[in-house]
Amino acid sequence: MRRNGPLALIFHTIFVIVMVAPILVVCLVAFTPEGFLSLPTNGFSLRWFRAIGNYPEFIHAFWVSLGLGALSSFVALLFAVPAALAIARYRFRGRDALAALFLSPLMIPHVVLGIAFLRFFTSAGLGGSFAALIIAHVIIVFPFALRLTLAAATGMDRTVEMAAVSLGAGGWTLFRRVTLPLILPGVISGWALAFIQSFDDLTMTVFLAAPGTETLPVRMFLYIQDNIDPLVTSVSACVIAITMTALILLDRFYGLDRVLAGKGDTGR
Amino acid sequence: MSTVADERNARAPWVLSAPALMLFVGVLLIPLAMTVMLSFHDWGQYKGIEPVFILKNWKEIATDPYYAEMFWRTFRIAILTTLLTAALGAPEAYILNRMDGRWKSIFLLVILGPLLISVVARTLGWALLFGGNNGLVNKLLMSAGVIRSPIPFMFTETGMVVALAHVMMPFMVLSVWAALQRLDPQIENAAMSLGAGPITIIRRIIMPQIMPGVLSGAIIVFSLSASAFATPAIIGGRRLKVAATLAYDEFLNTLNWPLGAAVATLLLVALVLIVVGSNALIERRYVEVFR
Numbered sequence: 184m185r186r187n188g189p190l191a192l193i194f195h196t197i198f199v200i201v202m203v204a205p206i207l208v209v210c211l212v213a214f215t216p217e218g219f220l221s222l223p224t225n226g227f228s229l230r231w232f233r234a235i236g237n238y239p240e241f242i243h244a245f246w247v248s249l250g251l252g253a254l255s256s257f258v259a260l261l262f263a264v265p266a267a268l269a270i271a272r273y274r275f276r277g278r279d280a281l282a283a284l285f286l287s288p289l290m291i292p293h294v295v296l297g298i299a300f301l302r303f304f305t306s307a308g309l310g311g312s313f314a315a316l317i318i319a320h321v322i323i324v325f326p327f328a329l330r331l332t333l334a335a336a337t338g339m340d341r342t343v344e345m346a347a348v349s350l351g352a353g354g355w356t357l358f359r360r361v362t363l364p365l366i367l368p369g370v371i372s373g374w375a376l377a378f379i380q381s382f383d384d385l386t387m388t389v390f391l392a393a394p395g396t397e398t399l400p401v402r403m404f405l406y407i408q409d410n411i412d413p414l415v416t417s418v419s420a421c422v423i424a425i426t427m428t429a430l431i432l433l434d435r436f437y438g439l440d441r442v443l444a445g446k447g448d449t450g451r
Numbered sequence: 452m453s454t455v456a457d458e459r460n461a462r463a464p465w466v467l468s469a470p471a472l473m474l475f476v477g478v479l480l481i482p483l484a485m486t487v488m489l490s491f492h493d494w495g496q497y498k499g500i501e502p503v504f505i506l507k508n509w510k511e512i513a514t515d516p517y518y519a520e521m522f523w524r525t526f527r528i529a530i531l532t533t534l535l536t537a538a539l540g541a542p543e544a545y546i547l548n549r550m551d552g553r554w555k556s557i558f559l560l561v562i563l564g565p566l567l568i569s570v571v572a573r574t575l576g577w578a579l580l581f582g583g584n585n586g587l588v589n590k591l592l593m594s595a596g597v598i599r600s601p602i603p604f605m606f607t608e609t610g611m612v613v614a615l616a617h618v619m620m621p622f623m624v625l626s627v628w629a630a631l632q633r634l635d636p637q638i639e640n641a642a643m644s645l646g647a648g649p650i651t652i653i654r655r656i657i658m659p660q661i662m663p664g665v666l667s668g669a670i671i672v673f674s675l676s677a678s679a680f681a682t683p684a685i686i687g688g689r690r691l692k693v694a695a696t697l698a699y700d701e702f703l704n705t706l707n708w709p710l711g712a713a714v715a716t717l718l719l720v721a722l723v724l725i726v727v728g729s730n731a732l733i734e735r736r737y738v739e740v741f742r
Binding site for chain 2: 186187191192194195198199201202203204205206207208209212220261262263265266268269270272273275278281284285287288290291292293294295298299300301302303306318319321322325379382383385386389390400403404407408411415416419422423426427429430434
């Protein structure tokens with residue numbers, strides 16, 4: 184194959200710098216020793232990371248986000264794994280429609296989902312509750328949980344299952360001892376991707392969160408609306424660090440391009 | 452002839468997907484239907500929401516030029532963002548695809564990674580870079596001699612498009628990259644051996660083959676930009692409203708839920724029509740590529 188010319192490499196360098204710059208600048212400003220927004224020109228300081236400790240709202244919001252992401256991704260998988268097995272293994276009427284319905288939260292703007300859930304949960308008397316947040320997040324992370332489980336279930340070698348059946352395994356034992364271990368990498372990656380999606384969601388959650396159930400992105404957004412100071416950059420830097428860690432783990436386990444492309448690996 | 456086993460087999464997929472199906476009907480389809488209904492309800496400052504069937508909200512959106520201007524702004528920003536991501540993302544995907552294995556996966560991680568980093572954090576980064584009238588971006592552009600006087604980025608559509616393009620770029624690169632994986636590199640060599648220059652190769656060989664990738668990336672970028680919330684809210688400030696931020700205001704500040712529901716419904720319907728319509732057009736045009 185031909186190599187990239189010098190012009191292409193210059194373009195590529197600028198492109199990568201622009202892609203990284205906003206993220207880098209947030210992380211750099213977080214280390215400023217000054218009381219205002221500035222790049223740390225005279226020494227690095229951790230004062231704005233320590234300052235997070237004085238804002239219990241951010242700490243509380245972090246735990247809400249963490250619990251919400253972990254729990255809603257887990258619940259989504261409880262629903263998504265059987266559905267993925269149904270779609271991967273059976274050819275039945277309504278299969279395509281079912282798959283389209285399950286992936287539809289990707290298509291529906293999150294602002295519309297936020298409004299729909301706000302209306303729904305307020306009429307159900309659950310407005311602003313953590314339970315409402317969980318249910319809403321289960322819906323928005325469901326497509327990610329489904330897609331990766333589906334990819335694993337489609338690519339699975341079914342002769343192992345047949346062997347287990349011929350040895351007398353069936354039903355729950357077959358699923359627990361044979362099927363689940365085989366699709367586990369897909370399920371875990373699905374959980375991780377679902378967790379990141381839940382952890383990062385602002386647009387839908389901002390409609391549902393009440394004081395006490397505010398997630399970290401919502402708390403950060405409401406804070407930025409009033410003023411932008413180095414505190415919010417140090418909080419952002421922490422969020423970036425957490426996501427990066429999850430990202431690298433995901434890449435090691437499963438391959439980031441496969442996780443993000445999603446559809447390419449179902450038709451092996 | 453149908454046996455018991457056959458019947459169980461026919462029921463099995465529905466039994467397996469029943470819990471998820473019930474979940475989706477109960478907490479997705481019903482809330483969406485309630486939102487559409489809500490847009491036909493009446494609202495007053497003191498009486499709150501009245502569950503009657505009127506067209507007041509829809510009439511207001513149709514006649515008040517404020518809404519026409521807001522929707523036009525929303526779609527203008529989405530179109531410009533889409534064009535910008537296509538113009539920069541497609542060449543980048545092509546360059547990326549020609550790199551050596553190790554560099555390719557490193558840069559793919561660098562470019563796709565931001566997709567999973569909080570939109571609030573990424574937009575905050577742009578707010579810092581724009582920073583009033585003499586932010587880092589303006590200083591850089593002026594010292595490079597690209598511009599004479601600073602461009603206002605904060606609280607302008609220009610700033611929104613730049614920040615949105617950055618947020619959406621990974622989707623475009625990913626989409627074009629996927630199309631490039633299906634491309635046979637030998638065709639390029641064949642064209643070269645037949646005497647085609649680099650420009651002819653790009654125009655006649657590469658472009659037609661990655662076009663479906665560019666277009667499907669464009670659909671994703673367009674629909675996500677048109678419904679984006681965080682970036683327009685932070686960069687645009689309180690006055691420069693797009694559909695999503697206006698709906699948010701109606702719901703959480705003005706408390707006129709029926710009007711907000713009408714804005715959201717219109718956004719959803721417009722997007723579904725545009726996405727389904729352009730998908731159909733692309734599939735018809737490039738039927739041989741999708742097979």
